[in-house]
Amino acid sequence: MFDILIKNATAVTMDSKRRIIEDCSIGIEDGMIRAIGNSVPGDAKKMIDASYCYALPGLINCHTHVYQALIEGVGYDMHFHPWNIKYLAPLVANINPEHSRASAELAALEMIKSGTTTFSDHWYLHTDFENIEEVAKVYDMSGLRSHCVFGFLSESFAGEKGEKSEMTMVQREELLLEKARNFAERWNGKNRTTVALGPGSTEDVSREMFKKIISLGKEMGLSVVTHISGWIEIVSRSLGKYGMRDFEYADSLGFGSENNILIHGTWLSPHEIKLVSESGVKVVHNPVANMHLGYGIAPVTEMISQGVTVGLGSDGAASYTYDMFEIGKVASMLQKASKLDAEAVTAEKALEMMTIEGAKVLGLEDKTGSLEVGKRADIILVNYRVPHIMSGGRPVPKIVYGAGGSDVVTSIIDGRLVMENREVLFLDEERVIDNADKMREDLFLKAGDDVDRLLHKGWPEGGASWRS
Numbered sequence: 001m002f003d004i005l006i007k008n009a010t011a012v013t014m015d016s017k018r019r020i021i022e023d024c025s026i027g028i029e030d031g032m033i034r035a036i037g038n039s040v041p042g043d044a045k046k047m048i049d050a051s052y053c054y055a056l057p058g059l060i061n062c063h064t065h066v067y068q069a070l071i072e073g074v075g076y077d078m079h080f081h082p083w084n085i086k087y088l089a090p091l092v093a094n095i096n097p098e099h100s101r102a103s104a105e106l107a108a109l110e111m112i113k114s115g116t117t118t119f120s121d122h123w124y125l126h127t128d129f130e131n132i133e134e135v136a137k138v139y140d141m142s143g144l145r146s147h148c149v150f151g152f153l154s155e156s157f158a159g160e161k162g163e164k165s166e167m168t169m170v171q172r173e174e175l176l177l178e179k180a181r182n183f184a185e186r187w188n189g190k191n192r193t194t195v196a197l198g199p200g201s202t203e204d205v206s207r208e209m210f211k212k213i214i215s216l217g218k219e220m221g222l223s224v225v226t227h228i229s230g231w232i233e234i235v236s237r238s239l240g241k242y243g244m245r246d247f248e249y250a251d252s253l254g255f256g257s258e259n260n261i262l263i264h265g266t267w268l269s270p271h272e273i274k275l276v277s278e279s280g281v282k283v284v285h286n287p288v289a290n291m292h293l294g295y296g297i298a299p300v301t302e303m304i305s306q307g308v309t310v311g312l313g314s315d316g317a318a319s320y321t322y323d324m325f326e327i328g329k330v331a332s333m334l335q336k337a338s339k340l341d342a343e344a345v346t347a348e349k350a351l352e353m354m355t356i357e358g359a360k361v362l363g364l365e366d367k368t369g370s371l372e373v374g375k376r377a378d379i380i381l382v383n384y385r386v387p388h389i390m391s392g393g394r395p396v397p398k399i400v401y402g403a404g405g406s407d408v409v410t411s412i413i414d415g416r417l418v419m420e421n422r423e424v425l426f427l428d429e430e431r432v433i434d435n436a437d438k439m440r441e442d443l444f445l446k447a448g449d450d451v452d453r454l455l456h457k458g459w460p461e462g463g464a465s466w467r468s
């Protein structure tokens, strides 16, 4: 007797043979996939008819900052630096556990409703150390599989001190290390939560602190995750200061390890790609955020051809979405256009990055990322009986290029239904949206004049220079 038996699906398994199984049944028991194939005998407490649905492994968002779910629409069409200094910092300097909780609920709702089952949140807003505790509780309660990155800002925020340098989220090194250790002891391995350690970037902590974070990671068996070579300015500053590019510098401090994760890598040199490949460091590519912020086009094709494991992320508010179908499509299209090569990143490669490769990036490939016996049951059902998808044709290009998050009808995580027929089961959608509205309003009120002026500004005349 299974707990759940899915019937009649077209399963795109992403297993090692990349099997696509028509008329597929999937039997789930004790949170695990126990059987998958054309004929799965047995009964179940819950039967799900997946006719006209693709069954896919749940999508994996390898990098985001969920707090930014609350502040979309403030500061846009600008580079990270002015956005950060002028709008982001004043907003988040006031963030408290209540706002944090509201942002996590909102992001969790959007992720579940668009087919994400596993995600990594890089949380560095320690204006109050209860903030990260609250968001971890929300993820646990929502049913999602979470990779919680305890962020570190001990010198600055994204390398620039700017006018608002007394931001309270920049904390003392020893206090951060102690709080990170406590957080990891409480949460790492609890239910579906994994903890990692995340210096904001090589510029947000001192050289000594970066090394201490790496040793803490080794001691506790936690990955270290940081933004590297995302924007070109950090590379030129790194060259000026250390005579090394950003990844070369991080590598010189001991970052190069297969447990560690590099976010962006937009400006990695060919030599650095070789170092990344040799060290086994994993990479998260955030194509939509990179495009919005004008960061550039990451050398994804080169990294993949050198055997680097690359997953995908939405990153924060700059992408205006948590929909990993959109991120996967853009990841493919961007490489095709920039390489003048329609085969640069194929639909199949994009789907790998959205699922199994993402699981490898987060070190969770023994649990999730594919539909096969023995893995935890993280499964989404995508309805294809809609005009923009339809039956026939090969499933993978239709999934990657044609489907969107709103086509996901049902989501199962760790063998538990978290969304059925688009109804999210552990979050009250109306309450989450009402509360997020209230908390957003509150943050805007507290943020001060610059944010208020931006929100009430008319249509920009003559370009976006007024925003910088």
Ligand SMILES: [Zn+2]
Pocket: 063, 064, 065, 122, 227, 263, 315, 316
């Ligand atoms: Zn980021």
